[in-house]
Amino acid sequence: MSPTRVLVLNSGSSSVKYQLLDMRGSDRLAVGLLERIGEETSRLKHTPAGGGSREWSGSIPDHESALKAVAAELAKDGLGLDSPELAAIGHRVVHGGRHFTEPTVIDDAVLAEIERLIPVAPLHNPANLTGIRTAQALRPDLPQVAVFDTAFHTTMPESAARYAIDVETADAHRIRRYGFHGTSHAYVSRETARLLGRAPEDVNVIVLHLGNGASASAVRGGRCVDTSMGLTPLEGLVMGTRSGDMDPAVIFHLMRVGGMSADEIDTLLNKRSGLIGLCGDNDMREIRRRVDAGDERARLAFDIYIHRLKKYIGAYYAVLGRVDAVAFTAGVGENAAPVREAAVAGLEGLGLAVDGGLNAVRGDTARLISPADARVAVAVVPTDEEMEIATQTYALVIGSGGSAGSENLT
Incomplete structure (x- = not known):
């Protein structure tokens, strides 16, 4: 049977939120939050399916140590990152610019473009990159997928996306309306339709x-x-x-x-x-x-x-x-x-x-x-x-065999 689990990572500048889901039934196997990375006392709260949260505090100096701590907590529940049932890791990336209109398997070209977008997302993209690179080091054999907050909004017409400033200046500095919270807007709009039948x-x-x-x-x-x-x-x-x-x-x-x-x-x-x-x-x-x-x-x-x-x-x-x-x-x-x-x-x-x-x-x-x-x-x-990120990640990996990537760059 093909692997069906997806680990979703949301890496912030000093925190990592995570969920492990089994996509066969869209079941949450574990959720957690590690915060205050790089501070004297970091905190990790981990909740496996069925409850019974575990909390831990100590020193977590960097994101590599943070993901290793997350992996250790998952392993205690038999859900370690070395599991053959893990199909992919899905990463929330805040800014994908105009290039990324859909979830994308991460390769060197994708990483370079996310890095190139740091000037328009200085608070978010650097932390997202750190989480991706750390996860790649831990599981270099596993597809890593970027799901972008901006992607859902790339369907906006130019009349909505453009600011009324000099076109050459705007284009030179990539100034336009990108929008955020895209995974939430995508999920909620679809669920609203379902609610209406x-x-x-x-x-x-x-x-x-x-x-x-x-x-x-x-x-x-x-x-x-x-x-x-x-x-x-x-x-x-x-x-x-x-x-x-x-x-x-x-x-x-x-x-x-x-x-x-x-x-x-x-x-x-x-x-x-x-x-x-x-x-x-x-x-x-x-x-x-x-x-x-x-x-x-x-x-x-x-x-x-x-x-x-x-x-x-x-x-x-x-x-x-x-x-x-x-x-x-x-x-x-x-x-x-x-x-x-x-x-x-x-x-x-x-x-x-x-x-x-x-x-x-x-x-x-x-x-x-x-x-x-x-x-x-x-x-x-x-x-x-998190469910939206996992769903998009799993659909991409299963549909492409993990081979999709920088063809999303234009």
Whole structure:
């Protein structure tokens, strides 16, 4: 029997998230997180199928040591990286530029292109590369597949992907709208169609991925035609610590009048803005607690968050022309009923409404929260980016025998 297991790795600058899945039944065999790599005390939490989490703390100096620690934990459950049942390792890679439009078996040319994209993803692609190279060293015989956050959005038309700046300058510096959270948007749009009992190619969906990072997408017939994030994940919705849309002249003003450097402004907009900049909290649960207690600063932050979200719903309704469903996903989208209620309030003329009772129900399965007679379905669809990465990785490896690679470069 052919191997059916896929290890999914999400390598950050100081962390590694992982899941081991058996694709015969889409079963999770183990999940885990190793964080604080390179710090004095690193932490690993590992949960095999059936529960019984194990936690470990100690010194993990680098990603090579981190993956060896992950492999050791998997081996304790008989799931080691040397298992002949392991078919491939799937890697989340944040930025694939215009070249990578689909999952890609990694070879030297693919690695070189991911590295070439570091200037447009300086916080993410270096860590992704480190994870890939470390995994390759541990299992050089195994197909390693890159699944790109940007790939789902490469179907956007030029009218949506281009910024209105000088074309030669934009092309010289690869300035365009790439979009992110693509694996989540792909998974959720497809699951929303399934929830409606229809084929993805027959459904138009607005997907709202609302976590600490947040993005919206307009998906027509299974293909992304617009998304809120742009050259970087800074554009678009109000997020936990990121500003989202803003007049670019604010940057010039801060440089000329505020005396701030480019790095200081980068830190301001990415780490000290959004909800945390508006009210000092980026946890929606705490913000709602403060709102309910009468905190005006928290109320303003919440109102700004909802105002931006509602603007994108309306904009993407116009882009799509016909909307079959609006799907909420990720930490805030799946768990914050007040956000969902407020986001569609006043949009009844567009056929959008939520049922108060259905909206208040918590659960970990996809469900409709709109009234039965609603013209547009409103859904809560838990995202599963790791499953999406594993599914794409397995389909590529099984379909190509592990030989696909740099032909995805153009």
